[in-house]
Amino acid sequence: MLHNKMRFVALLAIVISSCTIPSEKTISKQDTATVDGHPAWILKSNIYEVNVRQYTAEGTFIAFSKHLDRLKEMGVGTLWFMPINPISKVDRKGTLGSYYAVSSYTAINPEYGTLADWNALVKKAHEMGFKVVIDWVPNHTGADHPWLKLHPDFYVQDSTGKAISQFDWTDTRKLNYKNPALVDSMLASMQYWLRTSDIDGFRCDVAPEVADSFWLKAIPALKKEKNIFMLAEGDLGRMHKVGFDATYTWTDFSMMKLIAAGKRPAYALDSVINKNDTSFPVNSLRLYFTSNHDENSWNKADFATMPGESHAPFAVLTQTMKRSIPLIYSSQEEPLLRAISFFEKDTIPFVKLARAPFYKKLLNLHTNTPALASNADYKKLVSSADNTIYAFTRSAKNSKVLVVLNFSAKPQTVSIADASIAGDATELFSAAKSVIKAGQIFSLPAWGYQVYTY
Numbered sequence: 001m002l003h004n005k006m007r008f009v010a011l012l013a014i015v016i017s018s019c020t021i022p023s024e025k026t027i028s029k030q031d032t033a034t035v036d037g038h039p040a041w042i043l044k045s046n047i048y049e050v051n052v053r054q055y056t057a058e059g060t061f062i063a064f065s066k067h068l069d070r071l072k073e074m075g076v077g078t079l080w081f082m083p084i085n086p087i088s089k090v091d092r093k094g095t096l097g098s099y100y101a102v103s104s105y106t107a108i109n110p111e112y113g114t115l116a117d118w119n120a121l122v123k124k125a126h127e128m129g130f131k132v133v134i135d136w137v138p139n140h141t142g143a144d145h146p147w148l149k150l151h152p153d154f155y156v157q158d159s160t161g162k163a164i165s166q167f168d169w170t171d172t173r174k175l176n177y178k179n180p181a182l183v184d185s186m187l188a189s190m191q192y193w194l195r196t197s198d199i200d201g202f203r204c205d206v207a208p209e210v211a212d213s214f215w216l217k218a219i220p221a222l223k224k225e226k227n228i229f230m231l232a233e234g235d236l237g238r239m240h241k242v243g244f245d246a247t248y249t250w251t252d253f254s255m256m257k258l259i260a261a262g263k264r265p266a267y268a269l270d271s272v273i274n275k276n277d278t279s280f281p282v283n284s285l286r287l288y289f290t291s292n293h294d295e296n297s298w299n300k301a302d303f304a305t306m307p308g309e310s311h312a313p314f315a316v317l318t319q320t321m322k323r324s325i326p327l328i329y330s331s332q333e334e335p336l337l338r339a340i341s342f343f344e345k346d347t348i349p350f351v352k353l354a355r356a357p358f359y360k361k362l363l364n365l366h367t368n369t370p371a372l373a374s375n376a377d378y379k380k381l382v383s384s385a386d387n388t389i390y391a392f393t394r395s396a397k398n399s400k401v402l403v404v405l406n407f408s409a410k411p412q413t414v415s416i417a418d419a420s421i422a423g424d425a426t427e428l429f430s431a432a433k434s435v436i437k438a439g440q441i442f443s444l445p446a447w448g449y450q451v452y453t454y
Contacts (some may be wrong), residue, residue: 022296028323031302032227033227034227035063035183035268035375036254036283036375037245037283038229038245038283038285038374039200039201039227039228039245040249040389041229042078042131042229042245042246042285042325042364042374043285043374044367044368044372044373044374045077045131045193045325045329045367045372046075046076046077046078046319046325046326046328046363046366046367047077047078047079047080047133047231047287047325047326047327048071048078048079048080048327048328048329048330048409049080049081049082049217049292049293049327049328049329049330050079050080050081050082050221050330051063051083051293051329051330051340051348052081052084052112053082053096053099053111053112053115053333053345054330054331054341054345054346054347054348055067055347055348056342056347056348057347059111059112059345059347060111060112060113060117061112061113061117061118061120061121062113062117062121064121064130065120065121065124067350068124068125068128068130069128071130072128072130072190072335072354072357073360073365074337074359074360074363075332075359075360075362075363075364075366076130076363076390077130077363077367078131078132078133078200078326079125079129079130079131079132079133080127080132080133080134080135080203080231080327081132081133081135082099082110082119082135082293083099083100083134083136083137083205084108084109084112084135085102085103085104085105085107085108085109085137086102086103086104086107086108086109086110086132087099087101087102087103087109088102088103088141088142088143088144088145088171089103089144090102090142090143090144090171090391091143091170091171092143092171093170093171093343093399094341094342094343094344094404095343095344095345096111096343096344096345097142097171097208097343098139098171098172098342098343100137100169100172100205101133101141101142101143101169101171101172102137102141102142102145103141103142103144103145103147104146105141105186105189105192106189106192106193109343110189111390115196116428117198118136118197119196119429120150122197122198122199123256128196130147131200131201131229131348132197132199132200133199133200133201133202133203133229133231134193134199134201134202134203135202135203135205135223136202136203136204136205137177137205138175138186138204138205138207138210139166139174139205139207139209139210139428140165140166140169140172140173140174140175140213141172141173141175141205142171142172142173142284143165143171143172143173146171146175146254147185147270148163151181151182151185151438153176153179153181153182154175154176154181154182154185155173155174155176156174156175156176157176165208165359169441170301177210177211179351183213183214183217183218184304186214186218187214187217187218187221190202190218190222191221191222191225194222194225194228194333195225195333195341198226199228200226200228201228201229201230201231202222202229202230202231203231203233203234203244204230204232204233204244206233206234207232207233207234207239207244207304208232208234208236208238208239208386212238212242215239215242215243215244216242216243219243219244220243220351221240223243224276229245229246230244230245231244231245231246231247231248231287232244232246232247232248233248234247234248235247235248235249235250235251235285236407236436237279237280237281240280240281240284240378241281243246245285246284246285246286246287247284247285247286247287248286248287248289249276249287249288249289251272251275251276252269252272252273252276252286252288253288253289253290253295255267255269255271255272256290256306256314256317257301257305257306259407260305260306260310260314260407261432262409264389265386265387265388266386266388266389266390266405266407266408267386267387267390270380273321273322273333273380274382274443276323277431278294280392282420283375284323285323285324285325285374285405286321286323286324286325287324287325287327288318288319288321288324288325288327289318289326289327289328289329290302290305290311290314290315290318290319291329291332292327292329293329293340293342296329296331296339296340297339297341297342298339300339301330302314302315302335303336303337303338308340309447309449310409310447311335312358312447312449313405313406313407313447313448313449314407315358315359315362316362316449316451317390317403317405317448319362319363319365319366319372320362320366320372320392320394320401320403321392321393322374322376322377322378323374323375323376324374325374326362326363327367328359328363330348331348331350332355332359333353333354333355333356334348334349334350334351334352334353334354334355335354336348336349340376361428361429362451364426365401365428365451365453368378369399369401369452369453370396370397370399370401371395371396371401372394372397372401373395376395376396376399377394377395377396378392378393378394379392379393379394379420380392381393381403381416381418381420381421381445382416382417382418383414383415383416383442384414384415384416385412388406388407388408388410388412389404389405389406389407389412389414389444390404390405390441391395391403391404391405393420393421395417399453399454400423400454401451401452401453401454402421402425402436402444402451402454403449403451403452403453404416404442404444404449404450404451404452405444405448405449405450406444406445406446406447406448408447408448409446409447410446411443411444411445412443412444412448412449413441413442414441414442414443414444415439415440415441416439416440416442417436417438417439418438419438421436421437421438421440422436422438423435423436424436424453424454425452425453425454426453427450428450428451428452428453429449429450429451429454434452436452
């Protein structure tokens with residue numbers, strides 16, 4: 001133990017640069033239960049992505065904390081904070097720069113507040129029952145990170161010895177995971193936040209671009225310290241094989257957009273779901289969404305990719321699909337029907353919260369219903385109009401949920417012959433009670449949705 005402690009402190013000498021090291025906290029030992037290798041708490045949770053910069057006029061942790069009661073009331077379980085680290089100034093894009101051009105892995109962005117402010121926010125969130133996940137950017141640093149001068153061999157270099165930028169990310173520099181010292185320093189940086197703030201996990205930016213060997217070393221080491229949740233921003237089965245609990249459903253989302261645009265029938269989603277079953281490990285968890293900071297900023301999701309009422313049935317799908325950990329991005333509950341600026345200050349006006357009641361019903365159903373746990377059973381149903389209707393059941397022991405979605409701009413009246421839907425049920429949104437039978441007729445308005453609990 002003493003050797004490990006000394007090694008950690010030595011690595012922090014590399015990691016921290018000019019930061020002051022706070023006294024190390026004791027990592028919480030709560031919620032140690034696991035299911036299929038995942039933290040048990042995530043299976044019935046959901047994720048809300050927090051854009052601190054844009055969330056309030058102040059853009060601070062303290063100002064955001066005033067929204068915790070509202071988010072708790074809406075049913076949010078896990079808070080994912082976009083990068084909380086300071087942003088590089090060299091080659092900065094726009095006025096404020098990209099959150100993902102990190103200038104220090106062990107410091108707080110001063111625009112958001114102080115480390116004490118952050119720790120107070122995490123403590124309050126934990127006391128209210130939230131889990132807290134932070135965004136981690138392991139693939140690259142910003143263009144003025146101290147490592148560029150102190151440890152140039154931490155970076156992938158061109159033929160002249162200059163650290164390279166990847167893709168069009170000209171405000172960043174690519175890290176070199178062939179260097180063991182970089183590997184150890186990155187791991188120490190992640191351990192720093194576990195030990196300093198007692199967070200509950202990491203959302204790892206462009207995780208597939210980082211060497212698998214790093215994740216194979218880092219994830220077991222991190223999970224040994226605490227039963228954390230690891231989310232990879234990637235849509236590849238191999239990310240689960242290197243230790244991640246969950247991955248993005250980019251392919252599923254792309255198909256949803258095509259269906260929303262009327263370019264593909266509802267049953268086209270089956271091809272994606274079936275491919276997931278063969279390409280991903282059986283117990284893998286998937287992040288389902290109708291928007292996130294990338295899709296909102298660059299592709300105008302969800303207000304343009306799923307305009308108007310078309311958003312609703314797809315949102316229901318994200319909350320009820322098998323393996324799903326559903327995601328909501330800051331402002332979707334308003335909803336803000338425009339892109340949120342990425343490099344400039346652009347305060348979200350939380351005024352109407354028109355979708356909050358809709359999300360509240362879904363989030364609480366997902367949390368409180370065993371049949372909607374990520375690992376609960378799934379059965380796709382055949383309807384009399386599979387080109388427009390997508391229907392399925394989820395079940396676990398004595399809990400069952402029936403979902404019927406109209407992925408079209410026209411009202412639909414359909415029947416479902418499957419005997420497994422029979423039983424006494426209550427529809428989530430109308431609270432209407434029904435005795436459902438095989439051959440039941442369902443009438444749905446354009447972009448309509450019905451969710452029945454048994």
